[in-house]
Amino acid sequence: MSEYLYKYLRTEVFPTPFCPGCGHGILMGAILRAVDELNLDFQKVVFVSGIGCGAWIPSPHFRADTLHTLHGRPVAYATGVKKMNPELNVVVISGDGDLAAIGGNHLIHAARRNVPITVICANNNIYGMTGGQLSPTTPKNSKTMTTMTGNPEEAFDLCKLVKSCGAKYVVRYTVFHTKPLIKAIKTALSANQFAFIDVISPCPTQYGRRNQLLTLFDMYSDIKTRVVHYNSLKELKPEELSGKIIIGEYYDEN
Amino acid sequence: MKTIVKSLLAPRKYFMQGNIACAEGALAAGCRYYAGYPITPSSEIMEHLSKRLPEVGGVFMQMEDEIASICSMIGAAWTGAKVMTATSGPGFSLMLEGIGYAVMTETPCVIVDVQRAGPATGQATKPAQGDIMQARWGAHGDYRIIALAPWSVQEMYDLTITAFNLSEKYRVPTILLADEVVAHLKESFVVKPEIEIYNRDQTITKTPFGTEEEDGVPPMPCFGQGAQLLITGSTHNEYGIRKVADPDVHERLVLRLCKKIDNHKKDICLTEKYYTDDAEYLFVAYGITARSSYAVIQELQKSQVKAGLLRYLTIWPFDEETLINCAQKSRVVFVPEMNQGQLILEIKRVLPDKKVVGISKTRGEAIYPSDIIKVFREHYE
Ligand code: SF4
Numbered sequence: 009m010s011e012y013l014y015k016y017l018r019t020e021v022f023p024t025p026f027c028p029g030c031g032h033g034i035l036m037g038a039i040l041r042a043v044d045e046l047n048l049d050f051q052k053v054v055f056v057s058g059i060g061c062g063a064w065i066p067s068p069h070f071r072a073d074t075l076h077t078l079h080g081r082p083v084a085y086a087t088g089v090k091k092m093n094p095e096l097n098v099v100v101i102s103g104d105g106d107l108a109a110i111g112g113n114h115l116i117h118a119a120r121r122n123v124p125i126t127v128i129c130a131n132n133n134i135y136g137m138t139g140g141q142l143s144p145t146t147p148k149n150s151k152t153m154t155t156m157t158g159n160p161e162e163a164f165d166l167c168k169l170v171k172s173c174g175a176k177y178v179v180r181y182t183v184f185h186t187k188p189l190i191k192a193i194k195t196a197l198s199a200n201q202f203a204f205i206d207v208i209s210p211c212p213t214q215y216g217r218r219n220q221l222l223t224l225f226d227m228y229s230d231i232k233t234r235v236v237h238y239n240s241l242k243e244l245k246p247e248e249l250s251g252k253i254i255i256g257e258y259y260d261e262n
Numbered sequence: 263m264k265t266i267v268k269s270l271l272a273p274r275k276y277f278m279q280g281n282i283a284c285a286e287g288a289l290a291a292g293c294r295y296y297a298g299y300p301i302t303p304s305s306e307i308m309e310h311l312s313k314r315l316p317e318v319g320g321v322f323m324q325m326e327d328e329i330a331s332i333c334s335m336i337g338a339a340w341t342g343a344k345v346m347t348a349t350s351g352p353g354f355s356l357m358l359e360g361i362g363y364a365v366m367t368e369t370p371c372v373i374v375d376v377q378r379a380g381p382a383t384g385q386a387t388k389p390a391q392g393d394i395m396q397a398r399w400g401a402h403g404d405y406r407i408i409a410l411a412p413w414s415v416q417e418m419y420d421l422t423i424t425a426f427n428l429s430e431k432y433r434v435p436t437i438l439l440a441d442e443v444v445a446h447l448k449e450s451f452v453v454k455p456e457i458e459i460y461n462r463d464q465t466i467t468k469t470p471f472g473t474e475e476e477d478g479v480p481p482m483p484c485f486g487q488g489a490q491l492l493i494t495g496s497t498h499n500e501y502g503i504r505k506v507a508d509p510d511v512h513e514r515l516v517l518r519l520c521k522k523i524d525n526h527k528k529d530i531c532l533t534e535k536y537y538t539d540d541a542e543y544l545f546v547a548y549g550i551t552a553r554s555s556y557a558v559i560q561e562l563q564k565s566q567v568k569a570g571l572l573r574y575l576t577i578w579p580f581d582e583e584t585l586i587n588c589a590q591k592s593r594v595v596f597v598p599e600m601n602q603g604q605l606i607l608e609i610k611r612v613l614p615d616k617k618v619v620g621i622s623k624t625r626g627e628a629i630y631p632s633d634i635i636k637v638f639r640e641h642y643e
Contacts, residue, residue: 013610021503052489056337067490068503073338073485076405076494076504077333078363084330088337091321091483092295096341096486114333 009033013040016050021068027215029224031183031209032130036065038186038207039128040261041100053097054089058082058111061137062103062130062209080110083118086125097197098125102144105135108164112144115166119143119173119202126196126203129166131209140214147251150217166206167258176201178258182208182231185255192257208253263463266456267292267625270318273455280418280445281306281348284374284438285314288423290345291459291529293372294320295345297331298354302387304376307348327632328353329507332360335432339369342484343428343601348374351393352383355400361435362401363495365519368433368471368482370526371463372425375437376445379626388626389442391549394604397437398578406523408530409549409578412444416451421575427460428530432522433479439577441600443550443628471515472500478522507633523579531581534573537563538588541570543638544595546585546609548574551598557631557639562568567642577605582612589613594641596621598629617641 009017017040025033043050046153051073055066067076077085090098100107107115107129118125133150135141140153145166149158171178177199181189189207196203204250210216210227221227231253236244238256270290278286285307288296296315308324315322321338328349333346349357354375364371377393379385397409408428408480412421422438428435455623465481466489473480482499483489492502496510505511523530536559538544543562547555552573562569572588574581589595595613597606598621606620621637623629 010317050488051490054485067494071490073340073489073491074493075337076490076496077337077357078495081329081333081360083326084333085337086333087323087325087330087337088295088297089341091323091334092338092343093341093486114330117330 013037013044016040016043016070016071017069024069025064027213029210029212029227030061031132031211032061032065033188034183034211035048035128035130035207036069038183038189039065039193042190045190046194046197048097048197048206052095053099056082056086056089056100058102058106060103060106060135061132061179061211062101063106065130066085077144079105081114083107083111083114083127087118087123088122090125094098094124099197100125100127103136104129104133104166106132107144108144108166110167110227115174116168119170119175119204122174122176122202124200124202128205128207130209131166131206132209132215133161134211134215136211136214140218149213167204167227170204171258175204177203179204179255180206180208180255182253182255183210183237184228184231185259264458264460267459269453269455269457271452271453271474275450276451277448277450278415279306279448280412280415280440281376282310283415283419283420283451284348284440284445285310287419288319288372288426289314290457291423291426292344292461293346293426294318295335295343296320296336296347297325297338297345298349299325299328299331302541303378304348304350304374306500307374320591328356329360332357335371336360336364336367336369339371340485340491344370344430346372346374348376350376350378350387351380354393354396361407362403362405364435365401365405366495367493368432368480368519369435370429370482371435371436372422372429373435374422375439376379377439377441385626387442389550389600389628390552390624390626391441391600392601393439394577394601399441404520406503406520407435407437407578408432408523408576409439410575411577412488412530413549414444414451414572415447415449415550417575418444419451419453423457423459424532427458430460430462431479432521432526432530433462433482436483439549443551444579469497470501472518475622478518478525488604527579527581530576530579531584532575533581533584534575535588536571536573537568538570538572540568542568542591542593543570543642544589544592545569545571545634546574546597547571547599548577548594548605550609551600553630554631554634557596558634561631562638574605580608585609585612588617592616593643594619596634598634600624600629
């Protein structure tokens, strides 16, 4: 982490608990850079997270108010914080299992209500902390500890989900698209409406090693070949879209 | 910190339903955030607050379920607000994970459980007192909460205020264990001109989760003050930093959470005694069942039977001392409950040498004085 960002961090709790090659550190840096570029009053930001590796990005690292909650519930907690004190900038950072499986109900209703919070999904396509089980965003046919012969289920597209629930600002990038990701986080933090950012973050430990992607470089290369920008979707046939990661801002499709 | 405030309602006599009195009690105590999910027999509380909270500058949220309700209210509590939710058995079951979280993070909040006959959806929405043990032990782990049981519309108002005060003072979730009868009962009650309320200590501290103070209750800063709060439901040290693998930290935390309640039983435990000094037949009851018991002892007193009533207003923590004192002369202790016998387990534990007789009713009906008299006759010598 660049030293100029240390002022936002409780460096006394370093090192972070993330595995070598984990994408969550890059995401952590992107969030802090966005905060820094916006010159946000960090003491007026409340970071809310659930349970899982992604939830540890803000807690205990950020030198702001952090609320590390129950598994799946950060969006519900954040709703209470924001509704009771609208002056606070409320940011949820949590994983795909947390936000989309056990917490799916809270996510869709917060989007529907347009609660003015930012939700950042540290989406590693797996349950990392509990040992690598299937998550709702695990790609079809991927191997996990609970789908050793390949995931038979379709994965959730969280951007489409929250968009269909009325979310105003919806965007997806991977941690390797740092510049547009920071820009997206800045937009979300200034939006004062429900904003959702799906951030594809590689988990070499639990996802990669079961799917022949043993190093961060392998994971990076895999993501690179699968990424398609939202704007160039029209150029692809539907069958070419299978397994692709669609990045960019999700606009209203009408 | 204790202060005296003017009542929100004009001081006079009112004729109201228990649930409405509870909602008004919450507002009087300073509640400014309510989140809930509709469920009878508690719905009138949320309906009333949906109208009243915006009038007093508060926030009302109808959430997507009971889990979201309790979680959102805990979030709101950390902005400095007094918060409440209300539910009944099925919703209370869902709220338990949030109650455990509120215990661990020492978040003041009030949960009203208007008990109805279960298990599951059961006899929606007939009265019962089946959640006594669930309120005490429902969430996982080792912990303490406070639970109060009102027996009248007056107490739906008064004990709601007390619930807020205790919750703020001890930073612990406090449960108002009402039942369908008191919740839907309409009767008159009095609003006094002034009430005593307790507001949490919001001093900014580096150690909002640990204290050397004797009372074991640390100050609770709120979001946005620059306190850089680290709040977590995982085992944490006094600064809030997770220390899940440290046995000393875990022991210190859990023991303090228990002791801050256990050491203040004198302040927390409320009971009422009627003719208990020489009671040969002691009735121990709570909630609406205590009212039937009261009618019974009045009748028995008329016929020169030495019958007394010990009524528990605070059910948890359980006041053992008062029970021992009241039961000194008793030949039989009767425990009427609208369940198969829950609080009686505590009473038998505290009075191992006494004859303790349960009077149960599991029919979704209040226990009538006639039900109690019938069992009393079987044991009267
Ligand atoms: S298990 Fe995966 S997501 Fe969790 S810290 Fe390790 S690499 Fe990151």
